[in-house]
Amino acid sequence: MRIVVDAMGGDHAPAAQVEGAVRAVQELPVEVILVGDEPSIIKQLEGKEFDRSKLFVIHTTEVISNNEPPLKAIREKKNSSMVVAANMLKNDQADAFVSAGSTGALLGAGTLLVGRIKGVERPALAPALPSDKGPWLLVDAGANVDCKPSHLLQFAIMGSIYMSEVMGIMEPRVALVNVGEEEKKGNELTKAVTPMLKAAPIHFTGNIEAREIPMGKADVIVCDGFVGNVILKLTEGLAQMFMGNLKNIFYRTPVTKLGALTVKKGLVDFKKKMDYTEYGGALLLGTRYPVIKAHGSSNAKAMFYAIKQANKFAEAKVTEKIAEEMKQSLKENTNAD
Amino acid sequence: MRIVVDAMGGDHAPAAQVEGAVRAVQELPVEVILVGDEPSIIKQLEGKEFDRSKLFVIHTTEVISNNEPPLKAIREKKNSSMVVAANMLKNDQADAFVSAGSTGALLGAGTLLVGRIKGVERPALAPALPSDKGPWLLVDAGANVDCKPSHLLQFAIMGSIYMSEVMGIMEPRVALVNVGEEEKKGNELTKAVTPMLKAAPIHFTGNIEAREIPMGKADVIVCDGFVGNVILKLTEGLAQMFMGNLKNIFYRTPVTKLGALTVKKGLVDFKKKMDYTEYGGALLLGTRYPVIKAHGSSNAKAMFYAIKQANKFAEAKVTEKIAEEMKQSLKENTNAD
Incomplete structure (x- = not known):
């Protein structure tokens, strides 16, 4: 290669x-x-x-x-x-x-x-993001801020092929970002794409609420690029905020610094789990x-x-x-x- | 009352x-x-x-x-x-x-x-969410998943009035969720509403990327209800994931439990800052x-x-x-x- x-x-x-x-x-x-x-x-x-x-x-x-x-x-x-x-x-x-x-x-x-x-129809930007149970693929993360249902359908198919061929996941679970778990929920776009995703040659597991995204419940998570960009950047921003606050808490006094030593390994492991540089970059699919x-x-x-x-x-x-x-x-x- | x-x-x-x-x-x-x-x-x-x-x-x-x-x-x-x-x-x-x-x-x-x-035109759901610098108001958090520019304009005006009258903030900073800071960025909706927000009787500070949301850079953050719902729920989900992982790290051994004691006050304060039950509920504006x-x-x-x-x-x-x-x-x- x-x-x-x-x-x-x-x-x-x-x-x-x-x-x-x-x-x-x-x-x-x-x-x-x-x-x-x-x-x-x-x-x-x-x-x-x-x-x-x-x-x-x-x-x-x-x-x-x-x-x-x-x-x-x-x-x-x-x-x-x-x-x-x-x-x-x-x-x-x-x-x-x-x-x-x-x-x-x-x-x-x-x-x-x-x-x-x-x-x-539209190439998508697809980064791997961390969850409690390993990386998952976000499609689209911002290449297409205005999407048609057919775009989302193709994002789902392309993401599924990548996760199965490259990551070796059998039947990757594909979920659609939505405001509720029930099928009837959503905006015009998600309502229109749902029957298409159900009929597609993928393992479509239905809607996912944003609250569940960090829990590792899906391998490929599909949304329009505006929403995906918000998911990507809010994850980065909140992780940074949490880590920053944690650092301040630990660096406060000599005693807290000593306390920090006891959990250093755990924190390093956690930071590593959250650090997606090891996942590589974002794909253009x-x-x-x-x-x-x-x-x-x-x-x-x-x-x-x-x-x-x-x-x-x-x-x-x-x-x-x-x-x-x-x-x-x-x-x-x-x-x- | x-x-x-x-x-x-x-x-x-x-x-x-x-x-x-x-x-x-x-x-x-x-x-x-x-x-x-x-x-x-x-x-x-x-x-x-x-x-x-x-x-x-x-x-x-x-x-x-x-x-x-x-x-x-x-x-x-x-x-x-x-x-x-x-x-x-x-x-x-x-x-x-x-x-x-x-x-x-x-x-x-x-x-x-x-x-x-x-x-x-459309009442909005507006919860207060935590940031590094105190609470801010999200409008709309899910009442209106498909929005017109005029809806977002009204969300901005209503949110601004609430933050100034109830929270006592002089000239609340109102920002629009977008995929980049530059004015030209965005989807059809954000592009259409930007000139309207600039002309409105509010202190519009421009676009905010989701990465900046937890940093407390705005008092009112405006978006359609689909995006707002994602912001609200992803914040909840990530906070839960972080706190859960932290707990596991601290509860691992007797030594880590001792370490946890040294930072207990700091963690409780931080958790309190992140706990938005004290902000009340979400407003219907x-x-x-x-x-x-x-x-x-x-x-x-x-x-x-x-x-x-x-x-x-x-x-x-x-x-x-x-x-x-x-x-x-x-x-x-x-x-x-």
């Missing part, structure tokens, strides 16, 4: 990107192409030991920032690390693509340059080849896990299986006409 | 309702009317000391449960505690109404029996007279605080001030035509 990495995207680029890539070629059966400013990349590579036949550098001169209009940037910055990397994926020079750069620009590059799988959006604040470890995930994403042939499923459902719809 | 309380609604009815009401007449300048099954209420009152001239019981024979279709129940169960209490409010026999019963039925009773303030929805799981303490809040809600003449503001904006709209 060959993974192309946008070396210039993210808060800690290119250092974190280069270090993550080096660890990837050391530990995983992958080759990595780093795309970005060659002198900066070479400088970061200095002194590092790795198999040079497995790591390549492609020089680019431009960078897309978080602050520019994403689609305009994609169109105009032809020699940016993101555009060049996306085109390499499209042109079969790599099997998967990882970037910690602008989410909007990556969505644009995924849709416009890499292209959609035939039949997929529905593009023709695998694209991974690493968190903007990714460190070297997070980049390594994102590359590892990209490798699994490509190895499990998820995009091919989504394409197969879409073809099937397009055929069924045509027959039904 | 006279507060009418649905004695039969809620998981711990009528015991919690009666005990909360007794405490209210002991500690607050209020009279309370308990509406429900008289023998059960009388039994709960036995042995309690309070001024009998301040507490009344109205006997009813029916109860509306959480499991029946709310509007049908409101129409058919004329002698239910909720319907009788709502009608007493409407007929000026009380100044405010508190129920811990079915949310759907209470919304129905509020809209159909108590009635909307002239000009208010937009009904002609004050209605409070207490949490279904309310204990006596929560019922007491809900009655206290109902008293402040009525005393501050919030409904009158909302009516005045609506009249003003109706007039402006007519002049503009």
Whole structure:
């Protein structure tokens, strides 16, 4: 497998990107192409030991920032690390693509340059989030803030294929975010999509209220991108608030600091359970080849896990299986006409 | 002030309702009317000391449960505690109404029996939620899962009036839940309402991302009821998950239990900050007279605080001030035509 990495995207680029890539070629059966400013990349590579036949550098001169209009940037910055990397994926020079750069620009590059799988109406952004019982997949986390029922149906199918093929979950439980458990509850969108989800080739377990989301009751949780963005960011914000308060409580006096020592292991384990950098990045589901959006604040470890995930994403042939499923459902719809 | 309380609604009815009401007449300048099954209420009152001239019981024979279709129940169960209490409010026999019963039925009773303030398109459900810097008001938390821009505008105005009149906040900061801070971000609804919020007689501070919600950056946070319901319930679910994990960490061994003792005070204070039973219940904003929805799981303490809040809600003449503001904006709209 060959993974192309946008070396210039993210808060800690290119250092974190280069270090993550080096660890990837050391530990995983992958080759990595780093795309970005060659002198900066070479400088970061200095002194590092790795198999040079497995790591390549492609020089680019431009960078897309978080602050520019994403689609305009994609169109105009032809020699940016993101555009060049996306085109390499499209042109079969790599099997998967990882970037910690602008989410909007990556969505644009995924849709416009890499292209959609035939039949997929809207690619979705799908991060894995922590629960009491392990990670689950949120689809969509913000790529599509206004959704039609058919979009949500496709999110459910794509998420289910990923969780089964990559995570090895038999019959992933797919749930729909709603304001109540009863089938009749919901807004226009959830009411319209419910019968479609019931008829889809997935294990649909019905509605899930947001209160139940952290309990690990579903493997794939489906909602429109506005709601998904709220779920993603509120989880981050509340976790940060809790951890911050806990820290203050423990750092108050020498005695509390001593108390903290007794539970240190437990807290570290819990923090690790909540830390989703090890899950990799967010998937772009529905593009023709695998694209991974690493968190903007990714460190070297997070980049390594994102590359590892990209490798699994490509190895499990998820995009091919989504394409197969879409073809099937397009055929069924045509027959039904 | 006279507060009418649905004695039969809620998981711990009528015991919690009666005990909360007794405490209210002991500690607050209020009279309370308990509406429900008289023998059960009388039994709960036995042995309690309070001024009998301040507490009344109205006997009813029916109860509306959480499991029946709310509007049908409101129409058919004329002698239910909720319907009788709502009608007493409407007929000026009380100044405010508190129920811990079915949310759907209470919304129905509020809209159909108590009635909307002239000009208010949709009453909203508005609970106070905890943040690092004290409570803030969420409007709407689930009464209206499909919203028009004009609904959100009214939520913002009503929430702002409540926070200024009842909570004494000068120029409450009103923010709109969105997927990014930039004004151009959002779905069709948020894009349409943004210019309306900027022109409204409120202190609109712009978009708020869900990550920032727990940081206490706004006093009133506005969104459609589907999104609001997700915010409310995810906050509950994550708080529960964190506290549960923390408990497990501390109860692991005798040594960790000793460690827990050192931070007990800090944890109790933090839990108290997060515990919103002391904020009272959720407001119904937009009904002609004050209605409070207490949490279904309310204990006596929560019922007491809900009655206290109902008293402040009525005393501050919030409904009158909302009516005045609506009249003003109706007039402006007519002049503009």
